[in-house]
């Protein structure tokens with residue numbers, strides 16, 4: 001993601017800050033937008049690039065749950081944001097989303113980590129496009145609104161896929177983009193569970209359909225950046241379609257929101273030899289380092305967390321990228337990776353929650 005490289009937030013890693021809920025707006029039957037007030041003292045900490053996300057933490061019945069949610073509002077100026085708005089869709093059995101939809105009220109305080117993530121676009125002239133599914137619209141709404149308002153020489157094409165019109169999040173906000181920039185914003189909606197209506201594409205967007213649809217919509221080869229966001233199946237289908245259409249990998253950015261069946265797509269790093277039985281990890285976090293033994297089979301994040309409870313993480317599933325760390329020395333094997341881009345892997349970054357040591361010593365740096 002070199003062109004859209006975003007500086008990592010420099011505030012303390014893993015630290016949570018209290019933010020008060022200013023509004024909870026119903027978007028659909030199963031989704032809300034939550035607006036959080038950012039006090040002046042935290043506006044620098046919460047300054048974000050369009051497309052970034054925040055991690056939230058909630059303690060209930062003695063257990064802690066963490067989730068990441070993308071910010072849907074446009075990126076703020078140098079003074080930082082007065083508020084953040086996130087979209088939360090109900091996930092079946094999801095503890096945090098159930099709480100957000102059924103209990104969360106104005107005035108409550110949520111614990112929130114500083115914005116992070118590299119699925120982002122710094123406004124610049126050019127033609128950009130996104131293929132999103134369901135709640136994958138959330139970061140792309142921020143990206144499109146920021147780009148169009150700040151860069152008069154930019155255009156954006158949004159292809160969104162939803163089950164039905166009634167389940168479509170941020171309908172009004174997206175319609176507003178079309179009203180404000182009719183010449184620079186192109187919108188295509190595909191509904192997978194509804195009969196075709198005027199101007200809509202019906203049926204699921206799979207690789208074959210996207211391969212036919214994309215060249216009919218825009219000059220695929222001259223698009224400067226593609227943003228794919230949503231469920232695993234849609235993102236992979238769009239990625240394969242783009243590859244088949246000759247789009248180079250460095251123009252494609254992706255963020256996966258759900259990995260349903262946990263496909264085996266681990267990325268072994270530097271040879272997947274068996275882990276040594278007596279490995280240790282040295283980790284640097286906020287300028288302080290420590291070295292600790294790795295217990296058999298555990299990912300490096302767990303070793304670090306046992307000794308440094310402020311280590312950053314959210315999903316522990318290789319999806320959100322919050323636990324990204326630089327591999328200073330040694331080798332690791334990652335179980336799976338749905339968060340790091342190829343250029344990050346090449347540069348030496350790993351997901352601590354998915355990494356196991358290969359060899360006796362590994363050194364990680366969470367500050368880079």
Ligand code: FES
Nearest residue numbers: 314316321323353
């Ligand atoms: S905590 Fe989400 S990828 Fe590691």
